[in-house]
Amino acid sequence: MHHFDVILVFVVIVFILISLYKELMGAAFTFFIAVVVLGIFGVLTPSEILAGFANEQIAVILMLLLLGDAIRQISVIEIFFNKIFPRSSGQKAFLARIMLWIGGFSAFLNNTPLVAVMMPYVHTWSKRNNVSPSKILMPLSYAAILGGCVTLIGTSTNLIVNGMVVDQTIFPDMEPLHMFDFFWVGFPMLIIGFLYLFFFSDKLLPNRVPIIDDVTVSDRKYLVEALIRSKSKLVGKTITESGLGSEKGLFLAEVVRDNYTFQVIDKDFILKSGDILRFAGESEDIVNLLSDGSGLTLPNVGMMTKLKRADVIEVVISHNSTLISKTVQEVNFRGRLDSSLLAIHRNGERISGKLEDIKLKAGDVLLLLAGDNFTEVSKGNMDFYLISKVKEVRKPELYKIWTLFGGTLLAIFLSALNIIPLFMGLIVVLILINLLNVVNAKDLPKSLDYNLAVIIALSLALGTAMIKTGVADMIADFLISIFFPHGNLAVLFGIYAVTSVLAAYITNKAAVAIVFPISLTAAYNLGLNPLPFALVVSFAAAANFITPIGYQTNLMVYGPGGYSFKDFFRLGWPLTIIYMIVTVLILNYMYL
Template sequence: MLDFDSILVLLVILFIIVSLFFDIVGAGFTFVIAITTLSAFRVITPADVLSGFANEQIMNIIMLLLLGDVFRRTTVLDIFFDKVFKYAKTPKHFMFRMMTVVAPLSAFLNNTPLVAILIPYIHNWSKKNKTPVSRLLMPLSFAAILGGSATLIGTSTNMIVNGLVVDQVIVPNLKPLEIFDFAYVGVPMVFIGIIYMMLVGDKLLPNKIDFIDVNSNAKRDYLFELQIKNGSDFIGVQRSKVPFLKNEGFILVEVLRNGTLYQQIDHNFIFEEDDIMTFAGNKKRIADLINADKNLVIPSIGMFSKRKSSEVIEIVISHKSGMIGKKIKQENFRGDYDATVLAIHRNGENLTGEIANVELRAGDALLLMTGNQFDRLSKASNEFYTISKIKEIKRLGIFRTFVLIAGILLVITLNVIGVGKLFTGLLVLLIITQLLKIVKPKDLAKSVDYQLALIIALSLALGLAMIKTGVADMLANGVLYLFEPMGKYGMLVGIYIITSILAAFITNKAAVAIVFPISLSIALQLGVDTTPYILVVAYAAAAFNNNLHDCYCTNS
């Protein structure tokens, strides 16, 4: 006979499933309501609720996310990916390079910022090579999920499971998972997954039109310039044979050569040194072009390209601005605002000629590349309004790059050999990033996912409530009844299916919180090793990683 506490826990679990499935109040608030209800009826104590926030794994997850964001904000991975994808000629070749690089990186770096960094490369390469972007985004998602399942720190889901292991009271003296406990199944699955995608999956990938790109191509608003550098491979080459111009992210409008403007640029047009090419394109594509090709340079940048830190921002000239009626070259943006003009947009008018000679009007939108002093110098200015920040560019230099990469490798190595704790190592490394000014403290603080931390901590409290009330044992008996005739392997398959279904319809974090105590209770009742029953929950939840689906649409 179920008592009141058990019935309440079952109702709370049902509420969580329904609320997350229909997205009634959001994931974070759903768990707040659920755990507050359990605490109000004294199913769990306030100490039980708060114990999750003291779990070491939560801080490890947050610090790994912060380190991933540090890599995203710097150019470390950008430089690496530039070299990796430079010589990929076919979609299959690109996919192979991408998957063999992303999978091992995802095993040690959080896959969310990793995927965020890679998406622009995939979009640009697919445009240039006339390949549907969906054929590359899905393999990116698969590689990130497979790689993340190979180690303890590969995904936050794995670390949540380890947090549940630490906090559980079902099996006395149960040891926490080690960093490579996942590798025995995870690493072979990475190889199998890559081989499958290359031989079979490639034929099943969709050919979807990228509606985002169609939209952005219809808005080729900004006018910007690129100059052919001394020694460029483009010198003496016909337009039809310049690979850079095959990119669909922008249109070549005209070419300025020794004061002469060429507006009819046919396929036989031959480029010369110092030619200034004027393009029309969207603002994000322009920001990506900074230092993107060794053959070209944005004329207005100059020494800005050597700065350790800069930003690309969008401004609009105000109606009371003293810049109105003046040419861009007459305004001392560099001296007055620590900035330089990259591009200009004017509604309802096609601009021609050299950008520096364009007379500014009220409402003109400009893309600026700014230095560290821009905010201070422009704060009191009424000349323009800052609309948005398009891109942040950070160049670490050899020493700081070495410290960042060597630091993360050292932390992982010390943890593997049992010399240092992951928590301590990550904390020290984050402090070093601050001391070396690799990233600003305020930017790091903005990167903290407070909702994720809240969900994880309260998930641990939910698991504790299921154990204390006997609900975990009761549900475990139900699963045993269904799958025990299939043997111990059939039982693992059953747990995998249940976790996968829950993860597909609610969040994988919630699925883990619900299924973990049930799976552990089953292992205890069967009298078998608990490790497979712990790992199967993590593998199933990671296979339905809703974070990648929701954030990047790589599974849709």
């Protein structure tokens, strides 16, 4: 083997490490430059560079991301979380539910959209219960990571390693990784991790006001009316028992019963069917009433609650508006603007009387539930100005939920039984959801992470170069010389430690690309079963807790939680050590 090729591969690896650590350029472009250099100097052939793009696991990863985005689009997880997470509970109970459900879901669904959906719930719950989100958000991320390590499809890292197993040539008879090869380490660590976070996260995490509170919190309070339906579970309960006093983030200002208004409301006040409750609250809290299951309805919304899709928007009445001095009922938002009035804000002024009888003034801010035709019919309208779109509200249809969830779970189940490949199962599900119009086929490709596909494909090419030039052999022999005198267990510990540190500071995908060929070569040189050497790299890269940049979900909660790097290290370092010990001991016991 040419000495120049060996030196060049080492230089390329150093370049990747420095570029990713210093954030000199994006990960995809870093790998692109590295692989192109190897191609220019003949270390890799064009077919070897492009081979990764034909890897089945890359397609599986992208299809799982598409299905995850489809689940997000139909809002079914959001509705499900509304049901399973109690509005009022203690911090420990809320934390336990979050970790159990997110950990369980993450074993079979992409954990990034799960964390994205849960973050607003955590933030809202924390505000209602006077708990810092910094006490909850990091455990949320860690639970998603722990759950993702339980199965092959729980995290893209596992699928990347499987792609490398399929492409490797050192062990020609080595089978691809199976769905539950990860279970024997992942599930025990899910339980251990849950217990660690449950008992120690509150002590180790700071009590911080998140940055988002400093820049986005508005003091704009809206007036909104809600009617207690006859079958509501609130009927017969006191204000205290119902939790309506404050737990929804809304302040109960008045109760109207039989045209009489109760303005001073005792906590023992008993609610009755037909009561109209007047709340003061912010836009997000009011939107939550639309999907609330407590038996409250917004009387002004009417049939618009039946819409499959609507937007909640804020508008302000202009000074030359024709709506000024008209009552809400006279304006007829439904017929005139394909919208319904949810709530009204009048610059701190107390508004009294029924919402439909309020006369609009210039400067009033209205919260509207707008249908599909709102944009068209309001074009050129000078009666109001659009301030912002607060939220998109979707009402998922039952057949869409069953097609998407049932199809995805069936594909995973059939793959686990080795009846059909996961690749084919997911393709069928994607075809079905497009044919049945479960999601908009034009919108679906927008959620594809092309950078991820490029990084994975080019990292496979880098692994080929390391094996082809003997660099993987050299590094493997060096690691063996250090750790082998202490036994096979020490070799696994060494590989885990190197992978974990690299993953923490240059991303887990890059760590896998560099360490996987080294680990497999070490197994070959030692004459050992390659499976634990593949799995140890996967666990070390995926179970990444010690920095925010090591895993996507950590990065997502980094800013909103007001965390520092030290916070991740303080909570994540002990968990990383525990994970390493458990992983190595179990893999050694089962396979070596």
